[in-house]
Amino acid sequence: MGAMASRRSKAGDNEGANEEGAPVRDGAxxxxxxxxxxxxxxxxxAQIAVFRDFFAAFADHDIRPGQYSILTVIxxxxxxxxxxxxxxxxxxxxxFVAMIDELQTRGLVRRDPSPADRRSYALNLxxxxxxxxxxxxxxxxxxxxxxxDAIGLETYRAxxxxxxxxxxxxxxxx
Amino acid sequence: MGAMASRRSKAGDNEGANEEGAPVRDGAxxxxxxxxxxxxxxxxxAQIAVFRDFFAAFADHDIRPGQYSILTVIxxxxxxxxxxxxxxxxxxxxxFVAMIDELQTRGLVRRDPSPADRRSYALNLxxxxxxxxxxxxxxxxxxxxxxxDAIGLETYRAxxxxxxxxxxxxxxxx
DNA sequence: TATTGTTATACTCTATAACTATA
DNA sequence: TATAGTTATAGAGTATAACAATA
Numbered sequence: 001m002g003a004m005a006s007r008r009s010k011a012g013d014n015e016g017a018n019e020e021g022a023p024v025r026d027g028a029x030x031x032x033x034x035x036x037x038x039x040x041x042x043x044x045x046a047q048i049a050v051f052r053d054f055f056a057a058f059a060d061h062d063i064r065p066g067q068y069s070i071l072t073v074i075x076x077x078x079x080x081x082x083x084x085x086x087x088x089x090x091x092x093x094x095x096f097v098a099m100i101d102e103l104q105t106r107g108l109v110r111r112d113p114s115p116a117d118r119r120s121y122a123l124n125l126x127x128x129x130x131x132x133x134x135x136x137x138x139x140x141x142x143x144x145x146x147x148x149d150a151i152g153l154e155t156y157r158a159x160x161x162x163x164x165x166x167x168x169x170x171x172x173x174x
Numbered sequence: 175m176g177a178m179a180s181r182r183s184k185a186g187d188n189e190g191a192n193e194e195g196a197p198v199r200d201g202a203x204x205x206x207x208x209x210x211x212x213x214x215x216x217x218x219x220a221q222i223a224v225f226r227d228f229f230a231a232f233a234d235h236d237i238r239p240g241q242y243s244i245l246t247v248i249x250x251x252x253x254x255x256x257x258x259x260x261x262x263x264x265x266x267x268x269x270f271v272a273m274i275d276e277l278q279t280r281g282l283v284r285r286d287p288s289p290a291d292r293r294s295y296a297l298n299l300x301x302x303x304x305x306x307x308x309x310x311x312x313x314x315x316x317x318x319x320x321x322x323d324a325i326g327l328e329t330y331r332a333x334x335x336x337x338x339x340x341x342x343x344x345x346x347x348x
Numbered sequence: 349t350a351t352t353g354t355t356a357t358a359c360t361c362t363a364t365a366a367c368t369a370t371a
Numbered sequence: 372t373a374t375a376g377t378t379a380t381a382g383a384g385t386a387t388a389a390c391a392a393t394a
């Protein structure tokens with residue numbers, strides 16, 4: 001670690017210790033300090049990296065991570081009402097409307113009438129949506145495999161339980 | 175503002191819409207299906223939970239995770255130029271301006287003149303910024319301890335190496 | 349009265365292009 | 372020409388309030 005002169009002048013005493021020509025620290029050499037011991041920061045960076053790869057893998061289908069998650073929940077729970085799908089994914093009702101609108105416009109999702117409650121919709125995949133999901137799941141498996149290749153299968157498997165436990169932290173707190 | 179919600183115009187009484195006759199489920203019972211085997215989805219949910227707790231812990235100081243990360247990098251690398259701080263955190267130059275503006279307005283960060291390059295600024299914490307960071311780091315440690323309590327110290331420690339490896343995935347691409 | 353879906357709105361975060369002043 | 376900081380702008384993502392239809 002550390003690369004070049006760590007100019008440890010205290011704040012307020014800027015005497016300009018930079019010899020000209022001395023390479024100013026570039027991004028890669030910057031010390032993140034205590035940030036490397038903050039799990040939230042690491043989680044964020046890891047999630048961004050994974051989503052970037054996911055985005056690239058699904059670019060041909062123009063499907064974003066949130067859309068894949070919506071389609072997956074509908075596929076796994078056919079007939080679930082709109083509000084329940086959004087709630088399961090942590091998406092507010094108001095924001096969920098436009099997302100379903102787009103998936104419906106693209107012919108992937110249907111808003112079927114709910115038999116017992118005329119206020120709500122029963123969401124289902126269309127035939128095309130079902131066919132697409134088979135492709136998307138295959139792509140997702142290959143995307144997942146890239147992560148396995150990067151950290152090893154055992155380490156990969158060991159991540160799920162703690163991440164789920166963390167995700168549940170402070171769950172019933174409004 | 176009259177919006178005339180004239181929805182439900184079609185599909186009068188299509189009682190057989192649910193091909194499988196799937197029972198309606200409530201939110202808590204929703205099966206996430208393959209989503210629970212997608213690391214990216216778990217990472218996102220875990221990161222959101224951690225950030226929510228972080229946000230609550232820092233609410234009294236009106237400091238968000240991104241601001242804490244900026245202040246930490248400046249504290250660890252005093253005199254670093256503005257662009258390098260943003261780059262180290264994956265923040266675009268254009269978006270970084272307003273963030274530093276706010277921290278400067280609040281008296282936490284100074285834009286000192288860079289001795290060798292009059293185009294750039296050397297970022298440093300003010301005395302108040304330095305004092306605040308001592309408080310924030312203490313809060314961050316307590317926040318971190320909550321995660322340790324939730325998953326155990328050994329599991330907690332085992333998360334860092336794989337998360338860093340994942341964060342570096344596809345680093346030199348684009 | 350409470351809910352389900354909806355519209356409107358606002359605020360944050362992110363991404364790109366173009367400008368300025370320096371180099 | 373290239374770089375550092377800036378401005379303007381646009382797109383996602385997320386949050387709340389209020390409304391119509393229905394329960």
